[in-house]
């Protein structure tokens with residue numbers, strides 16, 4: 187037995203194979219971590235300046251006067267085991283209208299950063315204090331079984347066992363979101379937007 191242990195530690199080929207196996211394992215761990223980058227995201231565009239208060243920013247990628255009229259918020263890392271709370275707060279500096287866009291995080295291909303990876307996330311129970319979001323539970327459908335009050339992605343997933351509440355929820359990713367326009371806001375009225383979000387259930 188001692189002879190084999192000696193060979194294991196002293197043979198360069200075995201050592202090299204062990205090192206290679208370690209790096210392969212480590213790379214698999216990194217890939218798993220990349221998969222865990224999944225977050226839900228909400229963007230706001232507004233007719234008036236909006237001041238971020240909690241868990242959101244005026245995004246750096248939007249320049250000019252639209253910079254202070256825009257917000258972007260990201261959730262905590264999503265879980266496929268449970269719905270988690272996603273909350274952010276801001277204050278409009280004047281009376282106006284906002285547009286809310288629900289999307290997923292901007293995740294790029296590890297080998298080609300110009301390509302976005304299609305990582306879906308779920309939203310349900312979207313609501314606001316200080317403003318009114320209509321059909322935030324995604325339960326109201328028109329005669330074509332499409333979501334009322336939302337544009338963009340209008341087909342909900344109907345599965346009461348998976349929904350955070352009711353029968354329906356939505357799945358979105360960075361390039362395919364749900365949009366609600368013309369949400370009325372008041373000057374200096376703090377707005378808190380909350381939602382339930384999760385990673386798709388396997």
Ligand SMILES: [Ca+2]
Pocket residue numbers: 310311323324325349350351352353354355
């Ligand atoms: Ca629902």
